Amino acid sequence: MSYEAPASDHGDHDSPYEGLFGGDSDHWAFGTDFDDPLAGIEAAIPDGADPRALAQYCLMLGDDALVLSHRLSQWCGRAPELELDIALANIALDLLGQARLLLARAASADPSVVPPLPGSSDGLPSPVPAEDALAFFRDDRAYRNAWLAEAPNGDFGQTVARILLFATARLALLERLRASRDAVLAAVAAKGVRELAYHRDFAARWFVTLAQGTEESRGRVTAGLAEVWRHHDELFRAHPVERELAGAGVAVDPADVAGEADAALATVLAASDLPWPRVPQAGQLGGRSGRDGAHTEALSPLLAEMQSVARAHPRGRW
Amino acid sequence: MPGKTVPEEAAPGKTVPEEAVPGKTVPGKTVPEETTVPEETQAAAPGDLQEHFEATIARGARIEPRDWMPDAYRATLVRQIAQHAHSEIIGMQPEGNWITRAPSLRRKAILLAKVQDEAGHGLYLYSACETLGASREELTSLLLAGRQKYSSIFNYPALSYADVGTIGWLVDGAAICNQVPLCRTSYGPYGRAMIRICKEESFHQRQGYELLMTMMRGTGEQRAMVQESVNRFWWPSLMMFGPPDADSPNSARSMAWGIKRNGNDELRQRFVDMTVPQAEALGVTLPDPGLRWNAERESYDFGEPDWSEFTAVLRGEGPCNAQRLAHRRRAHADGAWVREAALAFAGKTALATAGADHD
Amino acid sequence: MTEWPLYEVFVRGKRGLNHVHVGSLHASDDQMAIRNARDVYTRRNEGVSIWVVRSDAITASSPDEKDPLFAPSGDKVYRHPTFYEIPDNVPHM
Numbered sequence: 001m002s003y004e005a006p007a008s009d010h011g012d013h014d015s016p017y018e019g020l021f022g023g024d025s026d027h028w029a030f031g032t033d034f035d036d037p038l039a040g041i042e043a044a045i046p047d048g049a050d051p052r053a054l055a056q057y058c059l060m061l062g063d064d065a066l067v068l069s070h071r072l073s074q075w076c077g078r079a080p081e082l083e084l085d086i087a088l089a090n091i092a093l094d095l096l097g098q099a100r101l102l103l104a105r106a107a108s109a110d111p112s113v114v115p116p117l118p119g120s121s122d123g124l125p126s127p128v129p130a131e132d133a134l135a136f137f138r139d140d141r142a143y144r145n146a147w148l149a150e151a152p153n154g155d156f157g158q159t160v161a162r163i164l165l166f167a168t169a170r171l172a173l174l175e176r177l178r179a180s181r182d183a184v185l186a187a188v189a190a191k192g193v194r195e196l197a198y199h200r201d202f203a204a205r206w207f208v209t210l211a212q213g214t215e216e217s218r219g220r221v222t223a224g225l226a227e228v229w230r231h232h233d234e235l236f237r238a239h240p241v242e243r244e245l246a247g248a249g250v251a252v253d254p255a256d257v258a259g260e261a262d263a264a265l266a267t268v269l270a271a272s273d274l275p276w277p278r279v280p281q282a283g284q285l286g287g288r289s290g291r292d293g294a295h296t297e298a299l300s301p302l303l304a305e306m307q308s309v310a311r312a313h314p315r316g317r318w
Numbered sequence: 319m320p321g322k323t324v325p326e327e328a329a330p331g332k333t334v335p336e337e338a339v340p341g342k343t344v345p346g347k348t349v350p351e352e353t354t355v356p357e358e359t360q361a362a363a364p365g366d367l368q369e370h371f372e373a374t375i376a377r378g379a380r381i382e383p384r385d386w387m388p389d390a391y392r393a394t395l396v397r398q399i400a401q402h403a404h405s406e407i408i409g410m411q412p413e414g415n416w417i418t419r420a421p422s423l424r425r426k427a428i429l430l431a432k433v434q435d436e437a438g439h440g441l442y443l444y445s446a447c448e449t450l451g452a453s454r455e456e457l458t459s460l461l462l463a464g465r466q467k468y469s470s471i472f473n474y475p476a477l478s479y480a481d482v483g484t485i486g487w488l489v490d491g492a493a494i495c496n497q498v499p500l501c502r503t504s505y506g507p508y509g510r511a512m513i514r515i516c517k518e519e520s521f522h523q524r525q526g527y528e529l530l531m532t533m534m535r536g537t538g539e540q541r542a543m544v545q546e547s548v549n550r551f552w553w554p555s556l557m558m559f560g561p562p563d564a565d566s567p568n569s570a571r572s573m574a575w576g577i578k579r580n581g582n583d584e585l586r587q588r589f590v591d592m593t594v595p596q597a598e599a600l601g602v603t604l605p606d607p608g609l610r611w612n613a614e615r616e617s618y619d620f621g622e623p624d625w626s627e628f629t630a631v632l633r634g635e636g637p638c639n640a641q642r643l644a645h646r647r648r649a650h651a652d653g654a655w656v657r658e659a660a661l662a663f664a665g666k667t668a669l670a671t672a673g674a675d676h677d
Numbered sequence: 678m679t680e681w682p683l684y685e686v687f688v689r690g691k692r693g694l695n696h697v698h699v700g701s702l703h704a705s706d707d708q709m710a711i712r713n714a715r716d717v718y719t720r721r722n723e724g725v726s727i728w729v730v731r732s733d734a735i736t737a738s739s740p741d742e743k744d745p746l747f748a749p750s751g752d753k754v755y756r757h758p759t760f761y762e763i764p765d766n767v768p769h770m
Contacts, residue, residue, distance in 0.1 A: 070418065073430050077414040077645070080653025081681070082407075082441045083702055083713040089434035090716050093427060100423050127536070132422045156656050202712065209705075212666060213659025220655065309479050310421040317536035318422040318479075318529070438717055445701035448683060454703065455680040511700070657679045660705035667706060 038101065038187055045109060046181040049250045054182065055110030056144065056241045057251050059134070060291055061188075062102030063145035066135060067299070068166060069095035070306055071153055080156055087202060091163065094195040101188045103131040115142070117314050127317050128310075136310035140300045146290040147282060148231035150299040157210050157217065158224030164203035165228055168264050169235040171196040172257035181249040204268045211272035222274060229277040236261070239291040375576050380506035383449040391575055394568070395505050396450050397466070398577065400457045403443035404468035407461075408642050410436045412476035413485055421479060428525050429482060435518050442511040449507045462647050470628065471554050473636030480533060480540070480547035486526015488548070488555040488593070494519050495589045496559065504576030527596065534601050541601075548597070549605045556620075557628045559586040565625075590618050684710040686718050687728040696728050707731065 045051050072092035079085035107114050107130035115137045117126045126133070148166055153159050174196060177189035210221035236258035238246070245251030269276060288294035310316070367386040374381060381387055414433045420426035444454040460466040471489055476482065497519065500512040533540040560566055560582040572578040580588075590609075597604050608621035630636070681703040687696035699718050704710035710729040719727065 066423075073417050073426070076417055076430060076433050077410040077437075078649045078652070080649075080656035081703065082437050082444075083704065083717060084653075084656070085437045086434055086441070087713070087716040089430055089437070093430055093434075096423065096427050096430070100427075103423075129422070135423055136421065156653065205708065205712070209663040209709075210656070210659050213661075213663040214655070216655050217659030217662075305418050309419045313421065313537060313540060315537050316421065316540050317532050318425050441702060441717060442700050445683075448701065453680060514700070654679060657681065657705075660681065660709065661679060664706035664709075 038184060041187045042183040043108065044183075046183075046248070046250055048248045049182065049245060051109045052112075053241045053245055054250065055106040055113045057245050058102045058106035058109060058185070059113065059142075060144040060146075060239070060242070062099045062106060062134075063143050064149045064166075064170070065095040065102065066099035067143070067145045067149040067302065068162075069093075069099060070302060071149070071151075072159070072163075074153060075159065084156075088159075091199050091202065094192075094199070098188060098192050098195070099135075100131050101184075101191075103134045105184050105188070107131065107134060113142075115139075127315065132310065136307045137314070140295055140303050141293045143295065143299060143303070144291055144293065145299075146231065146234050147296050148228060148235060150290075150296060150302060151228065151231065152298055154224055154227060155220055157221035158227055160203050160206045160210060161221060161225040162228045163199055164207050164268065165232060165235070165265070167196050167199040167203055169254070169257070169261045171200050172261040172264070173252050173254060176252040176257065180251065185250065200264070204271075207268055208271045211274055221272075225274075226277055226279045229279050230282040232277075233281045234289055237289075237291075241291075375504050378576075380509065381504050382506045390571075391577075392450055394572060394575070394577060395508065396447055396452045398572070399443055399447045399450075399508055400452065400460070401467050401469070403440045403447060403457065404461045404466060405472065406436045406440035406443060408468045408472045408646065410440075411642055411645055412472060412474070412638075413482055415476055416479060416482050419479070420482075425482075425529065432486070432522055432525060435522065439515045439518070442514055443508075446505075446507040446511040458650065462643065462650060464634070464643065467632070468642075469558060470631040470636060471558050472642060473631050473638045474550070474554050475638055477550075478543050478547060480530065480543040481551070483526045483529035483533065483544065484547040484551045486522050486524075487530055487596070488526075488551050489558070490519055490522040490526060491593060492555045492558040492589050494523060495585050495592070499579040499585075502579060508577075527600070530600055530602075544600075545602050548602045552605050553623050553627075556586060556589070556623045557625075559583075559589065561625060561628065587617055590620050594618050681705045681709075682731055684714070684729045684731050686710075686714040687730070688714075688718060689726040696726065704729070 045054060069092045072088050072095070075088045076085065076092075079088055111130075114130050114133045117128055117133060117137060128137070148162065151162070153162075171193065174189040174192045178186055178193065180186040180189065207221060207225075210217040212218070236254045238253045238255050242251050242253055246253040246256075266276065282296075285294040310318075368388065371381070371385070371387055371391075374385070381391075410433050413429060417426065417429050417433060420429050444457060447457060448454060457466065461468065471492075476485065494516065497512055497516055501509055501516060503509045503512065530544050533544050560569075563569055563581045563583050566582055569578060569581060573581070594604065594609065606621045608619060610619055611617075612619045631639070634640075682705070683701055684704055684707075685701050686699050688699045689696045702710065702713050702717050704713045707729065710731070711727060714727045714729050
């Protein structure tokens with residue numbers, strides 16, 4: 001009852017892809033030659049950096065990526081065309097990969113950020129890895145993402161506008177973060193820059209396409225942009241943790257990249273023949289916003305869904 | 319193809335003007351053969367074409383898009399490949415439903431990548447179908463109108479996270495049994511799409527089995543969840559191979575044409591034989607009291623699936639038939655303005671480029 | 678008619694090899710076709726160069742675009758079947 005792939009009794013007919021890899025067909029479906037983005041990276045906390053601040057900073061960057069990845073994954077099976085379904089999933093997967101590295105870094109910098117797990121009083125160590133404890137057992141008030149990441153998807157136009165704004169700001173930030181004195185953050189940034197350059201390119205092209213497509217698409221993408229633009233300023237407002245770590249050469253002050261990001265956005269708007277949006281910015285909650293753990297109504301239902309299975313089985317293995 | 323730098327082999331179907339394909343049946347019109355029969359076959363009478371086609375099949379070579387082929391061969395292929403493509407696309411839903419609830423970040427990444435692959439597989443298969451003159455848009459309309467089928471298995475619900483594992487292990491495992499032989503199907507573009515798909519499917523089956531193995535090492539609740547899931551999916555998985563050969567009237571002709579290479583019953587047996595030891599290694603029971611090793615046949619004997627349930631689901635009376643199609647219709651309708659906008663934008667850009675060329 | 682035109686995709690898997698036809702996709706124009714090809718056909722580090730062609734025109738991605746086009750899939754280990762540890766005594770996996 002052995003079961004093997006059919007013998008190649010028809011020569012070339014059976015392996016049209018053989019030539020792609022010089023006979024090394026393993027390369028494309030079975031390959032193991034990936035880059036571990038953190039291979040050989042020094043994990044020590046850089047001198048002069050407060051580990052607790054570093055952990056908070058990693059949560060800010062990691063939560064942005066995790067929450068937006070989750071939103072984009074909601075498009076899976078619903079995109080306007082198959083090619084777009086695949087593209088949106090690729091962006092979601094890239095961001096999820098960034099989130100995992102950053103949450104793991106947060107936990108290693110300051111283990112006290114990892115929430116204690118319910119039901120672990122039997123003395124056995126928790127089977128839940130730190131990245132998952134942070135993602136699935138942390139309450140909304142402990143999430144540090146910006147509001148732009150948690151806002152609902154809206155239609156495809158609004159989703160494109162959100163990716164454009166998010167990727168433009170994050171790309172500018174990570175480009176500088178590559179020089180961080182924290183070797184892990186620098187490595188994560190170097191990997192992220194390549195990904196975000198692609199995300200921004202995807203979003204910019206689609207933004208211009210929709211803005212210059214039909215009357216309907218122009219109306220929709222303009223409305224979508226106005227919706228997400230309410231969260232523009234928050235992206236460039238520095239939290240004290242960011243300022244402190246920027247001073248130590250570990251983080252980037254987001255205010256420092258605002259000019260660069262806005263210039264890129266202006267290019268896209270000009271190609272779209274659209275004016276710079278003049279929309280009221282979403283106000284803070286008593287001076288607090290996403291970076292402080294204060295959120296919009298959108299986040300807690302998102303987390304309730306995302307965390308439901310993990311929390312139902314706090315001792316589960318997956 | 320004088321003047322073309324791309325070999326015919328490499329550029330199937332749609333890069334060639336439609337009317338260049340003789341005898342091609344497009345829904346609603348038949349291209350008259352006498353207009354543009356390719357040079358090498360111009361002098362050949364239909365009888366010779368038929369003989370040439372049969373000889374190609376007989377020596378195990380592939381039929382390619384510009385070859386002459388009987389209308390019934392083309393129609394059978396379009397029906398089978400389209401059904402296969404639709405299955406990939408509809409099949410995104412049961413598991414896709416769990417992406418936002420995946421219980422670890424690693425599982426979330428795996429599941430999203432897997433469902434994304436299914437979109438890719440649908441795309442490859444629609445492309446193979448397009449080389450036969452049926453566009454993705456036409457096929458999508460037929461699916462949404464309920465005039466073409468997809469695999470019945472996707473009309474069953476995914477009710478727990480264990481189902482993500484079971485679908486990978488049993489449903490994708492059954493699909494692999496069906497699909498590996500199709501890599502050698504007689505129609506070139508279909509076989510090539512299947513090669514790519516099978517390479518990716520092996521990741522799907524392994525992630526499913528690995529998830530179940532991990533859950534079996536977890537809590538008692540998790541083990542119960544796995545067993546309950548296997549109980550629900552076992553029989554529908556066996557039905558994925560189609561009705562017994564005796565009740566499958568088109569099977570014989572498909573095999574003669576080399577479209578199908580194995581009978582339904584043979585593939586079903588192969589699936590059972592591979593799955594039983596995997597279930598043992600996993601520590602779950604397959605819900606068939608009749609399942610036992612037959613030393614004489616060197617195969618497992620197993621019970622008969624409930625074929626009345628199979629035909630009911632096929633008729634549209636499965637648990638999720640209406641829901642699956644409604645989801646697909648909504649996504650297609652919601653995306654119409656985006657598809658139109660991209661075409662309008664491309665039209666404007668092309669005009670602007672043409673204008674610039676004249677300056 | 679709202680369907681995007683069909684493109685054929687050619688991928689060069691390694692330097693020194695020919696571009697090989699890997700499949701087709703739909704896109705509204707050449708630029709979208711290149712990007713769709715990257716998303717659809719190179720999710721596993723498969724290519725170092727992509728051509729797309731609609732009818733008799735061929736468009737190739739330039740070598741300069743290699744980084745943003747291909748680097749992102751470098752760490753998607755979960756896509757590869759060998760990433761999953763299955764004990765040797767489990768047959769047929």
